[in-house]
Amino acid sequence: MIETFLEFEFLRNTLYTGLLVGLIAPLLGTFIVVRRLSLIADGLSHVTLSGIAFGLFLEKKIALIAISPYYMGIGFSIIGAIIIEYLRSVYQSFQEIAIPIILSVGVGLSVIFISLADGFNTDLYAYLFGSVAAVGRGDFYFIFMISIFIVLAVIFFYKELFAISFDDEYAKVSGIHAKAIHLLFIILTALAISASIRIVGVLLVSALMTLPVAASIRIAKSFKKAIFLSIVFGELAVLAGLVSGYYFEIPPGGTIVVSLALILGITLFRKSR
Incomplete structure (x- = not known):
C-alpha cells in the first residue's frame, strides 16, 4: 500500500510531510503534557484557523493580495503564541487563563472571516480535517x-526545556533564561501546529x-523513552491515517485520531493487567 504513495509526486509529498509531522508533533507534545499545557494546542490551532480564514477572505475579496491562507495561518499562530506568553507573564497567579482567552479570540475571528469569505468551501474543509492531496512540493x-x-532547537536546548518543564523555579535559580526558553518553546509549538x-x-x-x-507515559520508564x-x-497513526484517507477517500485526520485512541486504549489495558 505504501508503494502507491511513492508512485505519484503529490502522494510522495503527503507521505514525507506526514512522517515529519508524526515526528515534531509528539516531540513537542511530550513537553506540553509534562508542563500541563495540553490545551495550548487547541488555543493555537484556533488562532491558526482564524489566520487561514483571513487568508481565504483576502483571496476572495482582495485578489491583489496573493498570500496563501496556509502561510497567513502560520503568521497568526506565531502572533498568538507570543500573546499567550505575554498574558502568562501578566497573570502570574492565573497563567492558565491565557489559553482560553486566545482560544476564544481565535474562534471569534474565525467565525467573522469565514462569514466574510462566503462561508465553508472545499479548501476550508481540507484545512479543518486534513487532506491527502493538500500538500504541494513548496509546502x-x-x-x-x-x-x-x-528538532535542532530541541536538541540544543534540551536541558533547558527539560528543566522548565519539571521545575520552573529551579530553572530560574540555576541561571536559565526562563522567559526566553518559554518564548522559544511556545513559538516552536506554534510552528509544529501550523505544519501539522x-x-x-x-x-x-x-x-x-x-x-x-x-499512551507513552503509561509504559515509558524515563522521559527520553516517553519521547x-x-x-x-505518532508515526504509526499518521501512516494509518494517510493510507485509509487515500483508499477510502476520507480526511486522514479522523483516522489518525482514532488510531491514536486505539493505541492509548491498548496501553491502558496493558498497564491495568
Whole structure:
C-alpha cells in the first residue's frame, strides 16, 4: 500500500510531510503534557484557523493580495503564541487563563472571516480535517525546514526545556533564561501546529500532540523513552491515517485520531493487567 504513495509526486509529498509531522508533533507534545499545557494546542490551532480564514477572505475579496491562507495561518499562530506568553507573564497567579482567552479570540475571528469569505468551501474543509492531496512540493519543503528547526532547537536546548518543564523555579535559580526558553518553546509549538494542519487538520491537531504522549507515559520508564515512544505512536497513526484517507477517500485526520485512541486504549489495558 505504501508503494502507491511513492508512485505519484503529490502522494510522495503527503507521505514525507506526514512522517515529519508524526515526528515534531509528539516531540513537542511530550513537553506540553509534562508542563500541563495540553490545551495550548487547541488555543493555537484556533488562532491558526482564524489566520487561514483571513487568508481565504483576502483571496476572495482582495485578489491583489496573493498570500496563501496556509502561510497567513502560520503568521497568526506565531502572533498568538507570543500573546499567550505575554498574558502568562501578566497573570502570574492565573497563567492558565491565557489559553482560553486566545482560544476564544481565535474562534471569534474565525467565525467573522469565514462569514466574510462566503462561508465553508472545499479548501476550508481540507484545512479543518486534513487532506491527502493538500500538500504541494513548496509546502513540503517549507514544513521540512520547520521540522529541521524544531528538532535542532530541541536538541540544543534540551536541558533547558527539560528543566522548565519539571521545575520552573529551579530553572530560574540555576541561571536559565526562563522567559526566553518559554518564548522559544511556545513559538516552536506554534510552528509544529501550523505544519501539522495540512495532514491532521486544525480541529484535530491537538490530538496528535497529546494522545501519543498519553499512551507513552503509561509504559515509558524515563522521559527520553516517553519521547521516543510518542514519536513511534505518532508515526504509526499518521501512516494509518494517510493510507485509509487515500483508499477510502476520507480526511486522514479522523483516522489518525482514532488510531491514536486505539493505541492509548491498548496501553491502558496493558498497564491495568
